[in-house]
Amino acid sequence: MKVLEVVKLGEKLKQELRHSFLxxxxxxxxxxxxxxxxxxxxxxTPYVQKEVDVAKLLKMIVIHDLVEAFAGDVPAFDTMHDAAAKEQKIEREMASIDRIRDMLGGALGEEVRALWLEFEHKETTEAKVGHALDKLEAQIQHNEADIETWLPIEHEMSFRMQPHVEFDETLTLFKELIEEEAEQKLTAAGIDTEPLKQRAKR
Known part of the structure; x- marks a missing residue:
C-alpha cells in the first residue's frame, strides 16, 4: 500500500491549472x-430533497479529480462537440484511476476506484449531487473572474447547467442564482444573452 505516494500525488493538483481565473x-x-x-x-446538502450520504459524497468529490494528476485537466468545452476527444479523455482517466487503485492496492484501492466510477456514472443521489456541484462551482468561478478571461463558448455554457440540476429543486434554485449573476456580467459587458439562451436550449 502506497498511501503516502498517493497523498503526494495530490500535490500535483495544486500545480495543475484549470481554464478558470480567480x-x-x-x-x-x-x-x-x-x-x-x-x-x-x-x-x-442539508437542503437537498433526497437523503444524501455526505461522507460518501465528500469522498467522491476529493477523489474524482485525482485522476487529473496523471491525465491533466481537460475543459468541458474541449469535448462538448468532439466525440473523439471525449473518448480519449475517458480512456486517459480510466487508465489513471486504475493506476491509482494499483498504487493503493487491496480494499482501499478498489474502494477509491469504485467511488470514482460511481461519480462518473451519475446514477446515485450522491453522484448526481457531486456532478451538479462540480458544474455549479465552475460557473461561480467564471462569474467571479474578469469577463475578458471567458472564451466565447463559455458565454453560452453559462446557460447550460439545467440538465445537471433538474433532479433537485434546491440545486435548481441555486443554479438560477448563479445563472442570473452570469447574465448580469455578460450584459454589463455589452453581450446580448438572448441568443446564448436560445442556443443553450438546443
Missing part, C-alpha cells in the same frame, strides 16, 4: 476547485 486575476488550480466543491457539499 477574481484577483490568478489562474485557478484543480485543488482549489475541488476544495470549494467540497465546501458547497457541506453547505448545500
Amino acid at each position: 477574481s484577483n486575476g490568478r489562474q485557478e488550480s484543480v485543488a482549489e476547485h475541488t476544495w470549494r466543491v467540497g465546501l458547497m457539499a457541506v453547505l448545500l
